[in-house]
Amino acid sequence: MSLFxxxxxxxxxxxxxxxxxxxxxxxxxxxxxNGDLIAILQEEILAVIAKHVAVDRDKVQVKxxxxxSFSTLEIGVEIPPGLAERQLAAKRATLxxx
Amino acid sequence: MAKVLVVTSGKGGVGKTTSTAALGAALxxxxxxxxxxxxxxxxxxxxxxxxxxxxxxxxxxxxxxxxAKLSQALIRDKRIESLSILPASQTRDKDALTSEGVEKIIAxxxxxxxxxxCDSPAGIERGASLAMHHADVAVIVTNxxxxxxRDSDRIIxxxxxxxxxxxxxxxxxKHLLLTRYDPVRAARGDMLKTEDVLEILSIPLLGIIPESPxxxxxxxxxxxxxxxxxxxxxxxxxxxxxxRLMGEEVPMTVPGEKRSLMTKLFGRRVA
Numbered sequence: 001m002s003l004f005x006x007x008x009x010x011x012x013x014x015x016x017x018x019x020x021x022x023x024x025x026x027x028x029x030x031x032x033x034n035g036d037l038i039a040i041l042q043e044e045i046l047a048v049i050a051k052h053v054a055v056d057r058d059k060v061q062v063k064x065x066x067x068x069s070f071s072t073l074e075i076g077v078e079i080p081p082g083l084a085e086r087q088l089a090a091k092r093a094t095l096x097x098x
Numbered sequence: 099m100a101k102v103l104v105v106t107s108g109k110g111g112v113g114k115t116t117s118t119a120a121l122g123a124a125l126x127x128x129x130x131x132x133x134x135x136x137x138x139x140x141x142x143x144x145x146x147x148x149x150x151x152x153x154x155x156x157x158x159x160x161x162x163x164x165x166a167k168l169s170q171a172l173i174r175d176k177r178i179e180s181l182s183i184l185p186a187s188q189t190r191d192k193d194a195l196t197s198e199g200v201e202k203i204i205a206x207x208x209x210x211x212x213x214x215x216c217d218s219p220a221g222i223e224r225g226a227s228l229a230m231h232h233a234d235v236a237v238i239v240t241n242x243x244x245x246x247x248r249d250s251d252r253i254i255x256x257x258x259x260x261x262x263x264x265x266x267x268x269x270x271x272k273h274l275l276l277t278r279y280d281p282v283r284a285a286r287g288d289m290l291k292t293e294d295v296l297e298i299l300s301i302p303l304l305g306i307i308p309e310s311p312x313x314x315x316x317x318x319x320x321x322x323x324x325x326x327x328x329x330x331x332x333x334x335x336x337x338x339x340x341x342r343l344m345g346e347e348v349p350m351t352v353p354g355e356k357r358s359l360m361t362k363l364f365g366r367r368v369a
Contacts, residue, residue, distance in 0.1 A: 011287025016244050017294045023244075024251050024298065068300075 029063050045075060053087055055079060100208040103215045103343070104233035106257075108249030110220030112241045113277040116313055116323070117336070118217040119147045121237070123322035124340035126181035130212040133172065136186035137229035138219035139195050145185045148175065149320025159187035162199030168206055177325055182211070192225055204232045222256060231262050235271045235343070237304060241278045242290040250274075250299055273304035275339060280309045281352050292352075305339030306352045307332050 042062045049055050059078035065071060105118045122134040136144035139159065145151045150173050156166035168184075175181035184207070187194065207214045218229035230236065236257050240250040254272060263270045276292060283289040292306055312330040316323035324333045331353040338348045 013284070013287045013290050013294070016290050017298070020244055020247055020290075020298055023248060027248070027251070028255070 025065070029065070041073075041075075045077075049077060052091075053079060053083065100211055101213055101235055102204060102208065102233050103213060103235040103237060104218055104230045105215060105237045105239060106218040106226065106230055106253055107220065107239040107246070108222060108226075108253040109241075109246045112239050112246050113275075113307070113313075114220070114239050115143050115147050115217055116317065117237065117239050117275055117277065117307070118144060118215055119322040120324050120333070120336040121340050121343070122181060122213070122215050123175075123178060124324045124337050125213050125215075125343065126175070126178045127324070128340065128344070129180065130344070131180045131210070132213045132215065133182045133184055133207055133211045134215045134217060135184040135207070136217050137195070137225050138217065139186045139190060139192040139225060140188065141219065142186040142188050144217050145173075145183060146320060147317055148183050148322065150175070150183050150185070151320070154185045157185045157187040158203065159190045159194045161203060162194065162196060168203060177321075195225060195228055197228060197231070200228050201232065222252065226253075227256065227260060230257060231260070233257075233261060233270060234263065235273070237273050237275050238299070238301065239275050239277055240295060240299070242276060242284065242292075242295055244290075247290070247295055247298055254299060254301065272301045273343075274299060274301050275304045275307065277307040278309045279306050279352065281354070303350060304342055305335050306350070307335045307339075308352055308354070 042060060045062065046055070046057065046060050049060065055077065061074075061076040061078075063074040063076075065074070103121075105114050105121070107114050118134050122132050126132040134144060134148070135158070136142050137158075138144075142157075145154055153173050156171040158171065160166040161168050161171050171184055173183045173185065175183065184203075204214060216229045216233065219225040230253075238250050238253060238257075240246050257270050257272060258264055261270050274296065276295060279292070280289055284291045292303070296303055308331045310330060310332045312327050312332055313323055316326040319326050323330065324336050327333055328337070334353040338351075338353075341348050
């Protein structure tokens, strides 16, 4: 670094702020004050879906984004291609038979 | 009605003990009956910052285990009559701090004082959660720095879920105390600004304590900074913060050091 390097140094506070905002958005979703709520929701949603469709544990995502005026709850369930149709068809068949 | 206040942060070294001593002294000076309680078993420091380290005979663990009465463990401050200290144990294992024992002591202190100020240890382990468990009010001490803000966010989450108030479905009152703030570096864009920290943590601001050599001087002397030099910038900030805790409306400013013309001209550091 040159002798007068400190004159051309860029401010770093906004980098700190951006890093914090990204970091905390992730951490609040996993173990913030809503951590327990999310774990419960994930378990119960998984249980409901598993009653009808075989689904991988890791393929159910529950995310809560805290906002100023409102928060959003995002639920994503990934189902293997064609699996749902096949299982539903099988279920209909057993219903018809009975 | 007594108020139990916890001074907490998650991260170590941000100024919890300094702030406990300063706020405790400031409240006591304005006539309130105050006790400052050290929860850092094994690494007690509040007695040192308060200059009472040679007067410790019994500590909180002795009281919990029935070896001493609470009145025997309380140390009356020599400068302010309405200020007392309850020291932590330096030698015992931290598991000696039981939740039933702490609950009993806090309940008893509530009947004796207007303010019970609990100095939390760093971290989120047992000691920290016991320190915050019975609190009505929390002061979250934060430095304008990424790791400190992150840890404060985590602590705020715990205050909202794991305290007695939270478990009863009530909300704990939370305040941000921004310490080691340097207005010059913040203006230059080299330090997180107060607004940045407030926006991220979204809790009300109790005060901004400027970085100052007076804080180390006070610690060297074993005197809370508001007593060692009441006119110093951090002292004025702590005195204002204490008035806000008592419900007064005090305009928010960042007190600057009063500097002589000579230091203004020649005392500026380059970086």
